[in-house]
Amino acid sequence: MPRTVDHDLRRSQIADALVRFAAREGLHAVTMRSVAAEAGVSLRLVQYYFHDKAQLMHGALEHLERRSHERWAARLARLPARPSLRAVLESFVAEALPTDEPSRAFHRVWTSYAVLAMTDPDLAAQPFVEGPNRLERQLTEILRQAQADGELPPDLDPQAEATRLIALGHGVGTSVLVGQRDAESAQRILSYHLDWLLRRPGSGHRSD
Amino acid sequence: MPRTVDHDLRRSQIADALVRFAAREGLHAVTMRSVAAEAGVSLRLVQYYFHDKAQLMHGALEHLERRSHERWAARLARLPARPSLRAVLESFVAEALPTDEPSRAFHRVWTSYAVLAMTDPDLAAQPFVEGPNRLERQLTEILRQAQADGELPPDLDPQAEATRLIALGHGVGTSVLVGQRDAESAQRILSYHLDWLLRRPGSGHRSD
DNA sequence: CACGTTATGATACATCGGTATCATAAACCG
DNA sequence: CGGTTTATGATACCGATGTATCATAACGTG
Numbered sequence: 001m002p003r004t005v006d007h008d009l010r011r012s013q014i015a016d017a018l019v020r021f022a023a024r025e026g027l028h029a030v031t032m033r034s035v036a037a038e039a040g041v042s043l044r045l046v047q048y049y050f051h052d053k054a055q056l057m058h059g060a061l062e063h064l065e066r067r068s069h070e071r072w073a074a075r076l077a078r079l080p081a082r083p084s085l086r087a088v089l090e091s092f093v094a095e096a097l098p099t100d101e102p103s104r105a106f107h108r109v110w111t112s113y114a115v116l117a118m119t120d121p122d123l124a125a126q127p128f129v130e131g132p133n134r135l136e137r138q139l140t141e142i143l144r145q146a147q148a149d150g151e152l153p154p155d156l157d158p159q160a161e162a163t164r165l166i167a168l169g170h171g172v173g174t175s176v177l178v179g180q181r182d183a184e185s186a187q188r189i190l191s192y193h194l195d196w197l198l199r200r201p202g203s204g205h206r207s208d
Numbered sequence: 209m210p211r212t213v214d215h216d217l218r219r220s221q222i223a224d225a226l227v228r229f230a231a232r233e234g235l236h237a238v239t240m241r242s243v244a245a246e247a248g249v250s251l252r253l254v255q256y257y258f259h260d261k262a263q264l265m266h267g268a269l270e271h272l273e274r275r276s277h278e279r280w281a282a283r284l285a286r287l288p289a290r291p292s293l294r295a296v297l298e299s300f301v302a303e304a305l306p307t308d309e310p311s312r313a314f315h316r317v318w319t320s321y322a323v324l325a326m327t328d329p330d331l332a333a334q335p336f337v338e339g340p341n342r343l344e345r346q347l348t349e350i351l352r353q354a355q356a357d358g359e360l361p362p363d364l365d366p367q368a369e370a371t372r373l374i375a376l377g378h379g380v381g382t383s384v385l386v387g388q389r390d391a392e393s394a395q396r397i398l399s400y401h402l403d404w405l406l407r408r409p410g411s412g413h414r415s416d
Numbered sequence: 417c418a419c420g421t422t423a424t425g426a427t428a429c430a431t432c433g434g435t436a437t438c439a440t441a442a443a444c445c446g
Numbered sequence: 447c448g449g450t451t452t453a454t455g456a457t458a459c460c461g462a463t464g465t466a467t468c469a470t471a472a473c474g475t476g
Contacts (some may be wrong), residue, residue, distance in 0.1 A: 010452095026327035028236050031433060042454050053434065108326050115323045118316050118385050119234035128386045160400050164376065167397065171379030178322050178336045189375065192368050218422095239463060250424050261464065 011049050014039050015063035018056065023105030027112035032056070058123065061113050065127050068106070071095060085146040086198055089165070092139065093190045096169035098176050099183045108177055136162050152198065161197065168193055219257050222247050223271035226264065231313030235320035240264070266331065269321050273335050276314070279303060293354040294406055297373070300347065301398045304377035306384050307391045316385055344370050360406065369405065376401055 017039030022030050032053055036043040050056035075091050083091075098104040117123045136159075143158035152158075172189050175181045225247030230238050240261055244251040258264035283299050291299075306315040325331045344367075351366035360366075380397050383389045 024327070026324065028324070029327075032435090033433075044455075045453060047435075048453075111326070112323050114382070114386050115320050116234065116236070117387075118319070119232070119237075129388045132383065132388050157400070160397065163397055164401065167379030167383065168372065168376050169379070170382055171375030171377065174322070174378055174382070175340065175375065177326050179325075180337045180340050189368065189371055192365070193372065240465090241463075252425075253423060255465080256423075 007049070010045075011059060012063060014041065014046055014049060014056075015060040017041075018060040019064060019105065019109050022060075022109045022112060027109060027116070030057075057116075061123070061127060064106070064110060064113070065131065068110075085142070085151040086194065088142060089194055089197075092165070093169060093187070093194070096166070097173050097183060097186050097190065099187070104177065107173055111174065111177060132166065136166055139166065156197070165193070165197075215257070218253075219267060220271060222249065222254055222257055222264075223268040225249075226268040227272060227313065227317050230268075230317045230320060235317060235324070238265075265324075269331070269335060272314070272318060272321070273339065276318070293350070293359040294402065296350060297402055297405075300373070301377060301395070301402070304374070305381050305391060305394050305398065307395070312385070315381055319382065319385060340374065344374060347374065364405070373401070373405075 014035060018030060018035045021034055021038040025034070032046050033043050035056065036046045039046070046056065050059055072095055075095055076088075079087055079091060095103075098107040113123070114128055117128050139162035140159050143152055143156075143161055146152040147154060147156070147158060152161075169190065172181070172186045176183055176186045222243060226238060226243045229242055229246040233242070240254050241251050243264065244254045247254070254264065258267055280303055283303055284296075287295055287299060303311075306312040321331070322336055325336050347370035348367045351360055351364075351369055354360040355362060355364070355366060360369075377398065380389070380394045384391055384394045
């Protein structure tokens with residue numbers, strides 16, 4: 001058997017190129033040719049690995065989703081063994097907000113895809129419905145556990161709070177992407193929210 | 209002087225056609241020809257009134273912004289003379305959320321433009337920065353006033369709460385547009401938030 | 417009515433972008 | 447080495463789209 005190359009790797013490289021380009025020029029400006037150029041590869045090869053533009057776009061979205069899960073998992077792994085609820089939620093916020101430039105790029109492209117999904121039905125289902133739902137369940141479970149441990153006020157609804165935190169992160173994140181607010185200000189807003197959420201877990205923050 | 213026609217009216221009609229089409233097919237699918245067809249007008253006339261595609265897109269965005277302000281003003285006008293804080297905030301939420309189909313269409317197109325603005329610098333400034341900023345100031349003032357009137361707990365920061373409410377509306381709204389959540393569920397989340405915000409304004413809601 | 421504005425129609429043209437084809441080179445494994 | 451896979455290059459084609467041009471029709475105001 002001759003020349004063996006990791007197909008998934010090549011596909012990842014090309015998908016990465018698409019994301020880089022889309023982050024810079026906009027997803028609407030993505031063409032087969034521009035992606036090839038960005039990847040430093042011939043147009044022909046992009047056709048070779050993705051056959052279609054539709055499949056290219058689809059593949060890049062899946063790639064983006066995987067990357068996102070990886071980063072979230074990695075951030076959780078970086079936490080200490082028994083992290084405080086605050087630490088976990090800070091992690092979530094840091095991941096959900098477009099802070100550094102790579103994160104900005106990711107969120108910009110992700111949002112662009114979300115807009116496409118609003119009119120392209122076959123693009124939507126998995127990433128933009130199931131994804132957030134899973135995250136919401138995950139976060140709900142974390143909050144429920146924290147509540148059982150007395151780290152979260154018992155009068156809060158974990159499900160509702162998870163939803164609220166995610167939606168807030170999304171909303172504030174968008175305002176950063178659009179240039180209304182800088183990342184620092186965004187973090188302050190989320191901190192304000194967390195401060196309130198964890199206001200009197202028993203060990204009491206600040207004065208009252 | 210011969211045949212006089214209201215230019216602004218024609219421009220509005222064409223801009224409306226663009227919005228309708230974009231809501232249905234996606235902003236990326238908008239072409240001079242598709243807008244003309246949607247407006248029931250010749251391609252030539254679209255060129256006549258907007259000269260350029262860039263100017264057409266720009267004009268439609270301004271149109272969208274005006275429409276938005278009109279609707280918000282109209283909703284405020286429909287409120288009673290001395291409305292309760294809750295009523296005002298409910299109005300805001302109702303306007304911010306894509307509930308009925310026309311509202312869905314508006315928010316869908318607006319979000320599409322927001323994504324364009326992320327990479328097209330000359331498209332952004334006015335609507336997506338100044339607009340939200342103005343809304344935020346407006347809402348902050350309402351909250352500050354309500355606080356002075358004892359309708360809002362005094363330990364809340366009006367500015368921060370305004371920001372939070374808007375961001376939350378945005379985030380939840382997006383989740384509706386993307387099909388993750390229905391409008392009813394979205395309203396429940398915002399109601400939860402308002403319930404908490406107005407929890408003990410002096411005349412005491414529920415038990416504690 | 418006449419004139420200029422408003423509107424249409426019919427194209428024409430260049431460019432871009434997705435797709436397809438074919439020949440060929442380069443690399444790698446057995 | 448030889449053959450299969452991987453990759454490039456050179457194009458070609460077609461449809462879509464923005465833009466431009468020109469003639470002409472409809473129309474209403476003075």
